[in-house]
Amino acid sequence: MRISVLGAGNMGGALIGGILSAGAAKPEEVWATSRTPERAADLASKFGIQATAGENASAARDAEIIVLAVKPGNVPKVVREIRDSLDETQILISLAAALPISIIEDAAACQLPVFRAMPNIPVVAGEGAIGICHNRIARPEHREIVERIFRAVGVAVWVDEDQMDAVTALSGSGPAYIYMVIEAMMAAGVKMGLSREVSLRLSEQTVLGAAKHAKESTLHPAILRDQVITPGGTTIAAIHELERHGLRSMLISAIETATHHAGRRTAALLEEIKRHES
Ligand SMILES: NC(=O)c1ccc[n+]([C@@H]2O[C@H](COP(=O)([O-])OP(=O)(O)OC[C@H]3O[C@@H](n4cnc5c(N)ncnc54)[C@H](OP(=O)(O)O)[C@@H]3O)[C@@H](O)[C@H]2O)c1
Incomplete structure (x- = not known):
C-alpha cells in the first residue's frame, strides 16, 4: 500500500507518525510533501520516508491513498495540481476542517472515492478521535481501508457530512478544552501546596484514568461520577x-458555539476560494 500525505505539517506529520508506529504502513510506503525543503528534510530524517518540497503530482501518481493535509484554503489548488495523476482506483482523504467534499470532487474532476476526516491531535499518541464521512462513490471496501488507517491512530467513527461541524467542535477542538482542565487542576494542586511536578503528574493521570475507565465501562458517566461520591x-x-459555576452548561455552550462557528467557517472558506479563483 502506498500512502502519499500532501502537506505534512502538524496534523499530516502526526498521522504519519501514528501510522508508522502502529505498523499500518512501512516507511518505504509513505511519501510526504511540504512547501519548504526544510520541512521535507525534517520529515525524511524523522520518519525515514520519502519527502519532497512540492512534487504533489508525482507523490499522488500511483499512490493508493492520497491524504490532503494542507490548510483548507489550499486544498482546491493542490487537488487541481494532482488532477492528472488521479484515477478511479485511488482513495482521496481530506483532513481539511470545514471544507465540503463537493469542492474536492469538483477540483478532482474524476469519479473517485473521497473521504473527509476530522482527526484530533492525540493521533500523535495513537489515541486520536476521528470522525469520517464520504461521498457516494465510496464502497464498503474503501471504508474498510480508510478505517484501518485511522484505527491505527485512535478511534474512528462514521458520521454524515452535515454532522462534521459538531465533530469539529467536540473532538477536533476537544483536546484544547481538556488541556485547560489539566492546566487548571495542576494550578489548584500547586495552590494547595503540591509541587508543580507532582501536581501535573496527578492531573494528567486523573484525566487519562477517568477517560480509560469511562471508555471501558458500560455505565453512563453520571453513574461513574456518583460512584466516586460519599x-x-x-x-x-x-x-x-462545579455545578455552582456551571461546568456542564459551560461545556455544552462552548461546543454549541464552536459548532456554529465551524458552519460559518465553511461559508467564509467557500467565499475565500471563490475570490482566489476569480
Ligand atoms: N492541527 C489540528 O489539530 C487539526 C485537526 C483536524 C484537522 N486539521 C486539518 O489538517 C490540515 C493541516 O493543518 P495543520 O495544523 O497540520 O497545518 P500546518 O502545520 O500548517 O501544515 C500544513 C502543511 O502544508 C504544507 N504545504 C503548504 N502548501 C503546500 C503545497 N502547495 N504543497 C505541499 N505542501 C504544502 C506546509 O509546508 P511547510 O511546513 O513547508 O510550510 C505545512 O507543512 C488543515 O486542513 C486542518 O484543517 C488540523
Whole structure:
C-alpha cells in the first residue's frame, strides 16, 4: 500500500507518525510533501520516508491513498495540481476542517472515492478521535481501508457530512478544552501546596484514568461520577462548586458555539476560494 500525505505539517506529520508506529504502513510506503525543503528534510530524517518540497503530482501518481493535509484554503489548488495523476482506483482523504467534499470532487474532476476526516491531535499518541464521512462513490471496501488507517491512530467513527461541524467542535477542538482542565487542576494542586511536578503528574493521570475507565465501562458517566461520591464527603463538596459555576452548561455552550462557528467557517472558506479563483 502506498500512502502519499500532501502537506505534512502538524496534523499530516502526526498521522504519519501514528501510522508508522502502529505498523499500518512501512516507511518505504509513505511519501510526504511540504512547501519548504526544510520541512521535507525534517520529515525524511524523522520518519525515514520519502519527502519532497512540492512534487504533489508525482507523490499522488500511483499512490493508493492520497491524504490532503494542507490548510483548507489550499486544498482546491493542490487537488487541481494532482488532477492528472488521479484515477478511479485511488482513495482521496481530506483532513481539511470545514471544507465540503463537493469542492474536492469538483477540483478532482474524476469519479473517485473521497473521504473527509476530522482527526484530533492525540493521533500523535495513537489515541486520536476521528470522525469520517464520504461521498457516494465510496464502497464498503474503501471504508474498510480508510478505517484501518485511522484505527491505527485512535478511534474512528462514521458520521454524515452535515454532522462534521459538531465533530469539529467536540473532538477536533476537544483536546484544547481538556488541556485547560489539566492546566487548571495542576494550578489548584500547586495552590494547595503540591509541587508543580507532582501536581501535573496527578492531573494528567486523573484525566487519562477517568477517560480509560469511562471508555471501558458500560455505565453512563453520571453513574461513574456518583460512584466516586460519599455522602457528606469531599467529592460532593467539590461537585457543588462545579455545578455552582456551571461546568456542564459551560461545556455544552462552548461546543454549541464552536459548532456554529465551524458552519460559518465553511461559508467564509467557500467565499475565500471563490475570490482566489476569480
Ligand atoms: N492541527 C489540528 O489539530 C487539526 C485537526 C483536524 C484537522 N486539521 C486539518 O489538517 C490540515 C493541516 O493543518 P495543520 O495544523 O497540520 O497545518 P500546518 O502545520 O500548517 O501544515 C500544513 C502543511 O502544508 C504544507 N504545504 C503548504 N502548501 C503546500 C503545497 N502547495 N504543497 C505541499 N505542501 C504544502 C506546509 O509546508 P511547510 O511546513 O513547508 O510550510 C505545512 O507543512 C488543515 O486542513 C486542518 O484543517 C488540523
